[in-house]
Amino acid sequence: QQQVKQSPQSLIVQKGGISIINCAYENTAFDYFPWYQQFPGKGPALLIAIRPDVSEKKEGRFTISFNKSAKQFSLHIMDSQPGDSATYFCAANSGGYQKVTFGTGTKLQVIP
Amino acid sequence: GAVVSQHPSWVICKSGTSVKIECRSLDFQATTMFWYRQFPKQSLMLMATSNEGSKATYEQGVEKDKFLINHASLTLSTLTVTSAHPEDSSFYICSARDRHTEAFFGQGTRLTVV
Numbered sequence: 431q432q433q434v435k436q437s438p439q440s441l442i443v444q445k446g447g448i449s450i451i452n453c454a455y456e457n458t459a460f461d462y463f464p465w466y467q468q469f470p471g472k473g474p475a476l477l478i479a480i481r482p483d484v485s486e487k488k489e490g491r492f493t494i495s496f497n498k499s500a501k502q503f504s505l506h507i508m509d510s511q512p513g514d515s516a517t518y519f520c521a522a523n524s525g526g527y528q529k530v531t532f533g534t535g536t537k538l539q540v541i542p
Numbered sequence: 543g544a545v546v547s548q549h550p551s552w553v554i555c556k557s558g559t560s561v562k563i564e565c566r567s568l569d570f571q572a573t574t575m576f577w578y579r580q581f582p583k584q585s586l587m588l589m590a591t592s593n594e595g596s597k598a599t600y601e602q603g604v605e606k607d608k609f610l611i612n613h614a615s616l617t618l619s620t621l622t623v624t625s626a627h628p629e630d631s632s633f634y635i636c637s638a639r640d641r642h643t644e645a646f647f648g649q650g651t652r653l654t655v656v
Contacts (some may be wrong), residue, residue, distance in 0.1 A: 464644060473548070473635045473647040474586070519585060529576060530637070530645055532585045 433457050434522050436533030443540050449507040451536045453520035456501065460522040464530070465494065465505050468517045477518070478505070510540045544570045546638045548648030555626055555655055563621045563651045565636030571616035572638035576645060577609075580633040592619055626655040 435454045443449045455463075462481055466474035480487045480494040480503065487494045493506040507514055520533040545568040555561045565575060574593050578586040590606075592598040592613035600606045608630075610622040619638070623630055631654050637645040 462644070466647075471633075471650070471652065473546075473637075473650040475647065476644060479644065529588050529591055531588075534585050535583075537583075 433531050434520060434533040436520050436536060438536060439534070440537045441539070443510045443538065445510065445512060445540055445542050447510050447540075449505075449510045449514070449538055449540070451505045451518055451520065451538075452502065453504065453533050454500075454502045455522050457522070457524070457531075458501070459524045460531075462523050463494070463496065463503050464521050465492075466519045466521060466532075468519065468535075474519060507538075510538075512540045512542060514538060515540050544568075544638075544643065544646045546572075546636065546646045546648040548636055548651055550651060551649060552652040553654070555653070557627055557655055558625055560622055560624045561626055561653060563623075563634055563636075563653075565619045565621070565638065565648050567617050567638045567640075567646075570638075570640050570643070572619070573616065573640050574638070574645075575613055575619040576637045577611060577619075577621050578635045578637070580635060580650075582633075586635060589621075623653065626653070628655045631655045 464479035465477045467477045468474040478489050478492045482498045491508045496503045518536045521530045523530045547566045549564045577589045580586045589604045590598040590600045592611050594616050598611040613619040635650045637647040639645040
């Protein structure tokens, strides 16, 4: 059962552009929504995270937008750079000791 | 952020042998550790969750006798792939958390069974 759906599967953006990745979840018990960045051959690294009591969170060039009623959230990368080229995973969990459920991943390529 | 160290980074073993992967939390006490498996160009699939001092809880479809998990201390968990076969070749990733933080991930272990 895919509890967190992610799109697009791959994305090509020109340097300086905005990268947008979308996710949707089903389980209303989820209360923590992190985004991870993974480079080839490395483990995922936490990029930014949000809880459903806010609709937006911004950290530098990265912004999460959250729509609780629609059960959707998205990652926006402003002024995308070639160094941002990686695979991005949205995720969700319900806090405490609960496991993290990952989306299917988006491979981002930022071209000069 | 907190540091989770995984060892080895890569390992090649012969079919039928066993291989052990270690996951250590270096600067915090990991009350819970998670083991994931990732195939090329795919997402991370949770294999099992372990709480320190307790038996691991395996996800549906994961053979607990094949993937032995030990979480004997608050800073160390091990995953042993027993009688490995080529289809076990994959990227294995651990993550760890304490009671107050999100999970932090290790750098992963590339297992190749020949």
